[in-house]
Amino acid sequence: MSRQLSSRESIINRRRVLQGIAAAGVAGVAGCLGGNGDEEVDIDAALERNEVDVDEIVEGGRLEFAIPRSSISDYDQAQSTQAEDSVVFEAVYDGLLTTNSDAESYLWMAEEYEADEANDVSATDYEEYMIEVEPAEVEDGIPIFDLDDDTNLVLIQHPDDLPAEDGESIRVITRDEAADAVADGVFGVRVEGRLHEGIEFHNGEELTAENVVRSYDRYVGSDNQGQMFDSFLHAEATDGDDGYEFELYAQDPDAAAFIELPPMIYPSEHFDVPAGELDPRDDEDMVPIGTGPYEVAEFDESQQLLLERTDNYWVEEVGLENIPWYDGPADFPEGPVIDEINIRFVDDSTGRSNALEDGDVDIAYELPSEARNNFHTSDDYVVSATEALGFKFMQFPMDDTDTGGAFAEREVRQAVSALIPRQQIVDLVEQGWGDPAQVPFPSPAADLGTAQEYDEIVEEDWAYNVEPDVEEAEALLEEASIETPVEVVIETNSDDDERVDKMELVVDELNDSGLFEAELETPAELGDWTSELYTDEARTDNAERNAPAVIGLAGTPDTHGFIEAITDPDNYNGCCNFFLAEGVLPDEFVDQLRGCRFGVDVAEDQDARRAAYDEFWPEYADMCANTIVDYSLNTGTTNTDVVGFNVHPQTQIILSYALYNPADEQIIYLDR
Secondary structure: OOOOOOOOOOOOOHHHHHHHOOHHHHHHOOOOOOOOOOOOOOOHHHHOOOOOOHHHOOOOOEEEEEEOOOOOOOOOOOOOOOHHHHHHHOOOOOOOEEEOOOOOEEEOOEEEEEEEEEOOOOHHHHHHHOEEEOOOEEEOOEEEOOOOOOOOOEEEEOHHHOOOOOOOOEEEEEHHHHHHHHHOOOOOEEEEEEEOOOOEOOOOOEOOHHHHHHHHHHHOOOOOHHHHHOOEEEEEEOOOOOOOEEEEEEOOOEOOHHHHOOOOOOOHHHOOOOOOOOOOOOOOOOOOOOOOOEEEEEEEOOOEEEEEEOOOOHHHHHOHHHOOOOOOOOOOOOOOOOOEEEEEEOOOHHHHHHHHHHOOOOEEEOOOHHHHHHHHOOOOEEEEEEEEEEEEEEEOOOOOOOOOOHHHOHHHHHHHHHHOOHHHHHHHHOOOOEEEOOOOOOHHHOOOOOOOOHHHHOOOOOOOOOOOOHHHHHHHHHHOOOOOOEEEEEEOOOOOHHHHHHHHHHHHHHHHOOOEEEEEEOOOOHHHHHHHHOOHHHHHHHHHOOOOEEEEEEOOOOOHHHHHHHHOHHHEOOOOEOOOOOOOOOHHHHHHHHHOOEOHHHHHOHHHHHHHHHHHHHHHHHHOOEEEEEEEEEEEEEEOOEEOOOOOOOHHHHHHHHHEEHHHOEEOEEOO
């Protein structure tokens, strides 16, 4: 796609849009802070790191932290799929790895950890280890198994036995047979690791290799089962259950195995707790127990949750000097210094702004743009911002139906993408607190996603338009077989005012081009709307109505997650692939997509993986099954009592990172 910009002036009246957008934010902080009106705010200072003088750190105190939810969705992290649950519990559970502000991984509870072997295997290579199992039922050729052991699970199915038929057995390898395959050297990737000795859970139990191995049991039957076991094959405690060495195995030669394989690690008393039942709201004995710096002390449903600093944090026992990569100040604390974190549930963005202004909370995030501007320009508050891993995308229903079906033609999809006012969306709706999407992945995920510098790749001729290009859209539609104007219905969820504002700008651009007759529909709130989208009926209906879906997603540091979640047919009717079922996209395109992550060459050599992505990105942008609208800036706002706050690109660790991360010499303390 060309990035030639239209020379015409924007048809959007900036003052008119600003009067309507984020009005709640203006009202929410219209008290002592005042407002900025149409005045543009320079956010550069928010992008700079806030440094801490180690000699001035004050220990103790209680931090009031607001999250944008009405309650915890699920205390059980094996079951939870909500980012805000992770925001809280990442402070309770430490992992084998940690992540710095550039989304780079570092060893953490693992003293050693590396992928040391990859093999060229696929499902058929496991055939001699497979058993025959008759599915409990079959739905549209997809077998559903009911195994006797609650912790057993079918991992691999023989492709020649699919699609399944009622009454016929299928050759499969379950978790029980995986060990035999591994013993014979049949596996995709092996990751070897060793734990630091002396790590304790909050209950005093020592962390050993058994905890790593048995923690996978808790994911069987969970909402995260598919995500965990799509690659995982087997885990072993190589020097015994009470030892510290472990090996993790992936089914395929998977370049992301070292990031994707580790589970949340649980103490032995939780090994046999079924997924979803680790919840003190249902059983007071079911309190999450981790190895992180904070313990769950008190909770009040829909009001607050209190975390207290644990008295046996493992870093204090192991010592920072024994973390292999640490080369920071010798007197840097060996754990966070704040005693208590009071989690406040404030689901309304204006409510969080008001709570911050009134002094009820110390830190809040996901505030309205206008409120964020007002806090940023006030001497009494600090806003920290960083390029983030969250994004908004538009997915096109590509089925060729009797009615509608316009997006079955690539040129029509590309024409819509060419008209998206990405820069205006960021400038007007986000008021500068975001980035227009120029390529299909954000800057913090670039480390493993390209061999080029990010500011070079965004200049490629296939990159997305940031301003609407009517001439390009016209040229594209002249190549299509469909008559203009093309009727289009853009859908998004009703409970996100800023997202609705963004799509109204898109609808205006489509209509003013004369090439489309577009309208915006907001069928329901996010949960209700997406549950309807995860059906074959929705896929057909949206294709007939030429109705692309627009939604947001929080990514991870691994680049592949961005394209896999929203594009790979294996993830059809999973978050967040609504329309791209098997057969919709060309096989060679899907093979190229998967080849960026799976294969011995990319699994053994990250440079080979980067080169594979650089060949794929132009094809991805050209296919335009999805087009990215914008990338988030993660922002957090604090009062000046909080010293040293820096926000992280990954929403899920925004709290735990701010509290303590030696990789960036990151720590906060309270000065009051």
